[in-house]
Amino acid sequence: MATALEKTTTTDGAAVSPASEEQLCLRDLNAWYGESHVLHGVNMTVRRGELVTLLGRNGAGRSSTLRAIMNMVGRRSGEILIKGQDSMGLAPHRIAHLGVGFCPEERGIFSSLTVEENLLLPPMVKGKGRQKEDGARSGDETCGMSLDEIYALFPNLHERRNSQGTRLSGGEQQMLALARILRTGADLLLLDEITEGLAPVINQKLGEVLMMLKARGMTIVLVEQNFRFAAPLADRHYLMEHGSIQEEITAAELPARHAYLHRVLGV
Amino acid sequence: MTMIFGIPLMVLFGQLMLGLINGAFYALLSLGLAVIFGLLRIINFAHGAQYMLGAFAALLGAQYLGLNYWAALILVPLVVGALGIVVERLLLRRIQHLDHLYGLLLTFGLALIFEGTLVNLFGVSGSSYPIPEALSGGFKLGFMFLPTYRAWVLVAALVVCFAVWFLIERTRLGAYLRAGTENPELVQAFGINVPLMVSLTYGLGVALAAFAGVLAAPLYPVSPTMGSNLLIVVFAVVVIGGMGSILGAILTGLAMGVIEGLTKVFYPEAANTVIFVVMVMVLMLRPAGLFGKEA
Numbered sequence: 390m391a392t393a394l395e396k397t398t399t400t401d402g403a404a405v406s407p408a409s410e411e412q413l414c415l416r417d418l419n420a421w422y423g424e425s426h427v428l429h430g431v432n433m434t435v436r437r438g439e440l441v442t443l444l445g446r447n448g449a450g451r452s453s454t455l456r457a458i459m460n461m462v463g464r465r466s467g468e469i470l471i472k473g474q475d476s477m478g479l480a481p482h483r484i485a486h487l488g489v490g491f492c493p494e495e496r497g498i499f500s501s502l503t504v505e506e507n508l509l510l511p512p513m514v515k516g517k518g519r520q521k522e523d524g525a526r527s528g529d530e531t532c533g534m535s536l537d538e539i540y541a542l543f544p545n546l547h548e549r550r551n552s553q554g555t556r557l558s559g560g561e562q563q564m565l566a567l568a569r570i571l572r573t574g575a576d577l578l579l580l581d582e583i584t585e586g587l588a589p590v591i592n593q594k595l596g597e598v599l600m601m602l603k604a605r606g607m608t609i610v611l612v613e614q615n616f617r618f619a620a621p622l623a624d625r626h627y628l629m630e631h632g633s634i635q636e637e638i639t640a641a642e643l644p645a646r647h648a649y650l651h652r653v654l655g656v
Numbered sequence: 657m658t659m660i661f662g663i664p665l666m667v668l669f670g671q672l673m674l675g676l677i678n679g680a681f682y683a684l685l686s687l688g689l690a691v692i693f694g695l696l697r698i699i700n701f702a703h704g705a706q707y708m709l710g711a712f713a714a715l716l717g718a719q720y721l722g723l724n725y726w727a728a729l730i731l732v733p734l735v736v737g738a739l740g741i742v743v744e745r746l747l748l749r750r751i752q753h754l755d756h757l758y759g760l761l762l763t764f765g766l767a768l769i770f771e772g773t774l775v776n777l778f779g780v781s782g783s784s785y786p787i788p789e790a791l792s793g794g795f796k797l798g799f800m801f802l803p804t805y806r807a808w809v810l811v812a813a814l815v816v817c818f819a820v821w822f823l824i825e826r827t828r829l830g831a832y833l834r835a836g837t838e839n840p841e842l843v844q845a846f847g848i849n850v851p852l853m854v855s856l857t858y859g860l861g862v863a864l865a866a867f868a869g870v871l872a873a874p875l876y877p878v879s880p881t882m883g884s885n886l887l888i889v890v891f892a893v894v895v896i897g898g899m900g901s902i903l904g905a906i907l908t909g910l911a912m913g914v915i916e917g918l919t920k921v922f923y924p925e926a927a928n929t930v931i932f933v934v935m936v937m938v939l940m941l942r943p944a945g946l947f948g949k950e951a
Contacts, residue, residue: 485844485845491842506831
């Protein structure tokens, strides 16, 4: 099994930097919902520009991991570093302003808002772009996408921009949920089950969008039940079971582990 | 003398005007309740007491600080609203994770404390607050006499109600509020400081009550119990309009004032109960209220 630090390239062949490029690092993360202990010492690292998936069966702790990163669970212990900054003591809105965009499993489309209001709701969390290593401001690639760019990416949303958000189809709602965080300038995206219950053609579109985001240098943590969707996109996969990481599998190792994963995931 | 259904026109329009004035207060108060309920999910039983505090603050400000009406109209809502923010930060926030019933009980207790303290200090008899010079007198409209101050109250209440409606329904801040009423956890995860928004929203609702209190001071005797008498009617208005509905609170407030006023003309015995009869009918036919969203 390869460790996170051993890997040096992404599936695109782009260079991946060492520890200083870590966008997200979880160390011995535990989380509780009330009395229920849901995460048991999760350790994982995600570097800039990577797309990493959390695989596992229902109840394995994948969504809870994302929610724990966002401080949306009852109680946590351990360490969470976002771009090198300890976020354990931060409220969710402060975590978002570190440049984190969260797309929840239930999509969270607001019924009292139109499509465009939903899109405009999240404030810019990194409006002036990410600092490059040399200190200069980066250009468009790290700024939030404009409404025009989003509408070009998802023409359905433009057509229905004045409709109430919850009147959209499931696929359109998912596009809206994803598009909403792209406008904010967040460059670390936590995406929870974005293909759940959607038609293959929508999944294909979402897959293209994720590849485009990855090409733009975004870092993505994807919780996904749909292994066929996740497999070709990801640089690495973390397999979760009983609230902890069981195994890390790189894209290169994936073909040899297909049968094993199919058995473990029940797909 | 012109008569309509056997009622002199002057009497009819006079009561209609009174109904609209009462309706303006119902609208302002139920709007504040709706704003608070929408985001905090708390039935603010202290709302009547906070309305009373507005009137009392104007009265005491005039007596002890020489604060004139116009200054009171601006300063008192700010001060009482700030007191509301303190209440939210120190008390309501501590019970936000508990059942909503605890919020109701806590605000009910606060109302009793505010009222009891002022009864101890000033007694229960009402005091009068003078109508400002610029708003004294009235207009002879031919079919009725319209006191200037009452016309002002109606206009001021409508302007404030419209401003709050505009803020909530047509601005980015209002979008945060509306989204926050649906899913505050997610709104916070998007980077919006929801705890601050909750404090400011409660402060806004309380400030609206205090503003209504200052408007009411020259019209009604200022007494520690003036809020509790009104509160139960305002709750009925909120239920009829739909809990948490901004437009519902405003329109229903005005409509109930008019219905109450007209009932005083045609069947005075029912004037005090007509709003509750409407409430029962609405609950039977449309439990979410006229403007509320069905679950």
